[in-house]
Amino acid sequence: MWYALQPGRRARQIIGDGAALLWIALWAWGAVTAHRFLSLSALPARPAPGPRPRLPLLGPRMTGTLHDVARAGDRLADAGPAGSAPVQALAVLVAVALFVVPVGLLLAVWLPRRIRWTRQAAAARELAATEDGRELLALRALVRPLDELARFTDAGPGRLAEGWREADPVVLDALADVELRHLGLGRS
Template sequence: MWYAHQPGRRTRQALGDGAALLWVGGWAATAVVAHRLITLSAGLHARPRIPLLGPRMNGTLHDVARAGDRLAGAAPSGAGPTQALALLAAVALFVVPVGLLLALWLPRRLRWVRQAAAARDLAATEDGRELLALRALLRPLDEVGRTADALPDTTPGSLAEGWREGDPETLDALAEAELVRLGLRSA
């Protein structure tokens, strides 16, 4: 299970996944362009044109590539150092921003997937529903209060009492509240 059942949450998850893919693809394309510019500027003195970019951007990128060429010129002559510099620049240009994305976005996304799978499995058993109900009771007090407000003639204290006594209606209501919180049920 990769996406929530709630339409709003599922949309946010899909947009986040799409943005992550665009981020990775954009930096991959940038790294390839940078690699080509560095290698082209090392072998040509004329300004190469880059498709889909205007002449002003071509000039700017060419200046950046020329700076890389000056760095490569400090090394012994030959194609080897220029190729190594071009590859190193392209790898760094890709790895740094994509690594940052993966360090921030991927753990949160995988945590939700694990939680959703565990909650779905727990919801299928009686003991599991009781654990989901307990988890709903362990939420911050304002969330427990909202759960109690959604049920007729219920207070947060009566939810806790119903959980201790094993009241099926209370257990079901609390378990359902936890599934809604995870996005596995619609509110």
Template sequence: MWYAQNSGRRTRQIIGDGAVLLWTALWAAVAVIAYRLVQLLSRPAEDVETAGRSFSSGLTNAGTTAAKLPLVGGKLDAALRNVAGAGDKLASAGDGGQTAVDALAVAGSIGLFVLPVGLVLVLWLPRRLRWTRQAAAAASLAATEDGRELLALRSLMRPLDDVARTAAELPDATPGSLAEGWRNGDPETLDALAEAELERLGLRTA
């Protein structure tokens, strides 16, 4: 059982669940936008990597051509290859920087989603699960006579103002008379107290 039978409580539960889902979707969208924004801002690093590789490739080809020149061909080829090596290092640096940016973008986006959503779930989910367990147990107890006595006892253990409101619904009843009726096993008193506990949990449409 996930929702109450009482229309008022059920409406509040649906609104609460919807708010949590909306909050989750909102922060999921924010996390995706943040990730894409970081990727967009990291484009210059990608350009550095591409330029470095193109520069290195061009110099290597030029060195191969220069090697064919007489007298200075070998020296020129070696010099160009040294410069091409620097281009390779530049490309590698760009590649490593982009990897770090990608990792940072992923970690930041996950954190941006998990922290606010996790905080809400920690506050909301235990309460919803606790109500579900209590409602299921109460519905099962209400089906038996002994179970209704337990529900009546649970109702008597509520704050005094709650017990007083239950007594006000019965003619000439007081919180003390309800306790006495429960001890004596009075059917009318037991039913009134059990119904009050079920209504508290939203398991009655009244």
């Protein structure tokens, strides 16, 4: 059982799950964008194409040779930019941190609560199917604050405790229903 039966609680659970998925998606998008931006900044700058400048005092032959060497250097830089390795590593590190930190914090808070509710709801449904289980649910309802019990039942707390001790089926069912409603599984 992933969601409560009560419409209000179910809506809050669905909205919470959707918000968690949206949070994860937004941070994934942010991490990918940051990685791309940092990776682009590691690319070498390209000089604007145009006429080759003349180098004074060297002559046209030496100028052409120096330009050929410069073009060969550009081809080597294009083949494997060794200077960009630290920037690439930084880009990966930043992207991972941008994703892991906020998503990890969300999962550390949201996921245990969600799993705990799911396990409690499954156990409560299983207990509600048996007579002894309903008695245990009734006992669990009795340990709730008195104002919670008063909201869900017409009988006073003394009558509820007495009915539980005497194993009154009506009182046991009422108390078990209080516990199920508390988990969002009973009738509102």
